[in-house]
Amino acid sequence: MNNYRYVLEYDSSAFVDPQYIDDALEYAWKVTPSKQNFMPYKVHVLSPEAQDHKQILYNKALTQQASKSGVKIKTKKSLEKYNDSLTKDHRQPFFRNLKSAPYVFIFAQRVEDQPNIFQQQSIKDGQTYCQLELKDPEHDICKDIARIEIGMFSANLASHLLSNNIDVSFTECFPGELHTWTEKEFNFLKDDVLFIMTAGKGKIYRRDLKGQEGDLKPNFERIVNKEV
């Protein structure tokens, strides 16, 4: 992960061997542990050809950002106007990498409908699992587990890709609720979106921009408490 650098724009002309992507996904699936072996999430992989999807993703993230900043977006035109204003003020969002990323990974919640033999036996013995529940509050409780495990999966996916000189970036600015993903391009989604990750060869990196010197992570002592 020492090679991790946030990508602002990917080199869409650079070839990324799909085999590297397949290997990294299989690796992450194999080595990432999961509470009671449920893996309550699904990773939807968008290929370099799914360009329309990526523009829609960018628009969704932009709308989300506008909404959080108190800007109302009602039409496609008002979104374009908002985007133009950001470009004019040199305030383009970092998630613009969504448009140029050859690969996008959309992490969504997943309800297990085929419990393994051990889980089936435990259910017979009276055990209940939130990972099997379609309804709240259990379904919502399971989101917390899914998010931590998605963090672990994406760390392993990132490590493998970075070791093959493929850059990655993480995106957390998007609407999560399934009912907001109404576009036909995303009709494969069956549950809420929890995380988005991109991969490809980086062209412009955030750390290379001017004025980024003040963006430091908190000191070690503020994150790790070793006084006890």
Add this chain to the structure above:
Amino acid sequence: MIKKILNNWKYVLKFDTEHRTDKGIITDIMHTAWQTTPSKNSFMPYRVHVIGPEEEGLKKAVYETSAAKEKNSNSRNPNPDQWEVNGNKASLLSAEYILVFTPRAEDEPSPWQIHLHEGGCYMDAWYEDKLHKYRATILVEVGLFAQAVSTLCLEQGLHTNYISSFESDLKYWEGLDFIKHPPCLIMGIGKGKHFRRDWLKKIGWDEGDHKPKFDSVVHFYGVEK
């Protein structure tokens, strides 16, 4: 190389209580995890509390939060006293180190975060009473950090466990006065002595408790397979 290391991860039922890890190794692992884990807007909106080998009382207090969760959950069963607290959670009692992850509000924002704020961004991560709105981000990033710790531990021949079933309400954490926010993850670290997969094998369940198939978890769109 990393794959070989991560393939060594196995759930620990009991850690070796005789084993002592050089403290420098743990410090180095934590430092490297801090250094290499990315964070949205560089907030790192969590705090990792490291409980060391000598703190038996604190480790027991952490274990009690996990045991309480199981007791409270099973109290709904008509025969609640028949179920013993499972061995997965009891592993905390033998762990050499325990990590407790809690949310953290930023009270010393970086110049960049101030710049963003002045530009109109609202920062949930700055405010104690808004941290619940930032929970989705906190949990994913805790997962990123925890995985880094796990990889680095395995590299050193140490084992790790994850416990996410415990009572997070602060009334259960009163004995640990440094815990100021409801914890979101507990990790145990040490040299494993007894492993869950060996126990499963012993009782004839080694094939039955597997993770979902690759295709159940990963879905390719627009990729010919």
